[in-house]
Amino acid sequence: MPYNKKSMLRDASEYLIPQFWDEESDSYKPLGDPTKKKSKVLTFHEGATTAGNGNTFDVQTFQVVSIDVTGTSTNCVLVFEHSMDSGATWRGITGVDVTELLTAKQATGTNQTWSFTIAGLQKFRVRIQSITSGNVTVKGIAVE
Structure with missing residues (x-):
């Protein structure tokens, strides 16, 4: 599915978080390692x-x-x-x-x-x- 048809990632307050489009998984991914x-x-x-x-x-x-x-x-x-x-x-x-x-x-x-x-x-x-x-x-x- 094209990136412009997918929902972008949001935090618990529904604000957009820094992210990028990952073509392999066909989804948005957060920038950086969230565990680190x-x-x-x-x-x-x-x-x-x-x-x-x-x-x-x-x-x-x-x-x-x-x-x-x-x-x-x-x-x-x-x-x-x-x-x-x-x-x-x-x-x-x-x-x-x-x-x-x-x-x-x-x-x-x-x-x-x-x-x-x-x-x-x-x-x-x-x-x-x-x-x-x-x-x-x-x-x-x-x-x-």
Whole structure:
């Protein structure tokens, strides 16, 4: 049966999981070995009150990163970026706002959760483009 006629894999909350089409088994398979998944807790910004690049994440073998944006700021712009050349050049990356199920390359404000497919990339960061009041904290978790 063609891949576009099969249901894609979902987690317990019915969200799509990272996956690929396996022609031999004629089905979708999860990326990575689900029995050997590892995760890494990340901090991109901690109580930031000024614009800045924050901490960069070296993707390595990780597949997905989810971030939580918190803080007191009511007027900030966060830009989601990746690099394929060890950080010399940065480009926007589209994420999914898991609360609203919207896609974007940047976010405004706090109290948001975003998810990104990062498989095959070298680096990932969340840059604070602007902030005019309060503070912003961006933490996340990466999963293989």
